[in-house]
Amino acid sequence: SNQVWSLLNGLNLHKLEPVAGSEVSALTCVPGSKVLAVGWSQRIAQYDVTADLKVKADMSWKSRGVHRADVLAVCPCPALGVVAxxxxxxxxxxxxxDVQGPLLHLRRQSLQLVFCLGLKRLFPAGRFYAPEEPGRCVPCLSSDQPENAVLVSGSTAGRLQVWDISRYALDTLVKINPNAARSWTAHEAPLACAEVLELSERLLVFTASVDGSAGLWTASGVPVGLFGRQDAWSITGHSSHSAPLESGALPWNICVHRHRPGF
Known part of the structure; x- marks a missing residue:
């Protein structure tokens, strides 16, 4: 099931009703305290997260029959009033x-045209191998936009790396690694998501693994908490935070990840 958690204390706020038992591939938030879910149903399900603990799916979006394959990703642009x-x-x-309906379809030919039109502005500024172990992949990246001073990468080894990109590749293409500010083992299994968040004037990193566990960290590698545990935390208080982790260490007992409490 999909659940909504509080970043402030790690408590479970809402449980979202699944749609016809189909797998959910991606979630996103849109204005009006709404959450959109997409996946194997090929439709958009909307949830109002201002209501009760258990939230029913609102299928009012005009999405039936629009996608002809499983929907894998969703990304909002509130400034333009659209979501892709x-x-x-x-x-x-x-x-x-505003109307919860399709505005534009981009297929292979359209995407090629968009790519060609953007060539003058979109080009690589830096290229480097991020994983600490050979043969590993990086399935998730995030930065502290719009500042773009910090880049976070998560690997299939469960490792999280924080890079200082404040002065990286500003003028020319480079193929050397930026400075690695910090790295640690966030989860036992491969990472599926890593997001940089700014809350209470602090940079935090949210992580989620393919084993269903999800955690919250400071940008320096201090574990704040693991979602789904009974104990709550406070991101404004330093007493609940331990020291930065040693390389390869896990902040929580491995059995927490295997049993996936609350998921």
Whole structure:
């Protein structure tokens, strides 16, 4: 099941009703305290997270039959009043938030045109191998936009790395690594998500693993808490935070990850 947690204390706020038992591939937040879920149902499910603990799926979006394959990603752009979804067959659909309907379809030919039009502005500024072990992959990246001073990468080894990119590749293409500010083992299993968040004027890193566990960290590698545990935390208080982890150490007992409490 999909659940909504509080970053402030790690408590479970809402449990979202699944749609026809289909797998959910991605979630996103949109204005109005709404959460959108996409996945194997090929439709958009909306949840109002201002209501009760158990939230029913609102299927009012005009999404039936729009995607013809499993939807794998969703990304909002509130400034333009739109949200984009991408499916397994390579199609991207841009939706209007106000009418909850499709605005634009981008298929392979359209995407090639968009790519060509953007070539003058989109080019690599830096290229480097991020994993600490050979043969590993980096499935998730995030930065502290719009400042772009910190880049966080998560690997299939469960490792999290924080890079200082404040002065990296500003003028020319470079192929050397930026300065690695910190790295630690965040989860026992491969990472599926790593997001840089700013809360209470502090940079935090949210992580989620393929084993269903999810945690919150400071940017210096201090564990704040693991979602789904009974004990709450306070991100404004330093007493509940331990010291930065040693390389390879796990902040929580491994059995927590295997049994996945609360998931």
């Amino acid at each position: 979804t991408a499916s397994y067959d390579g199609e991207i659909v841009v939706w209007r938030l």
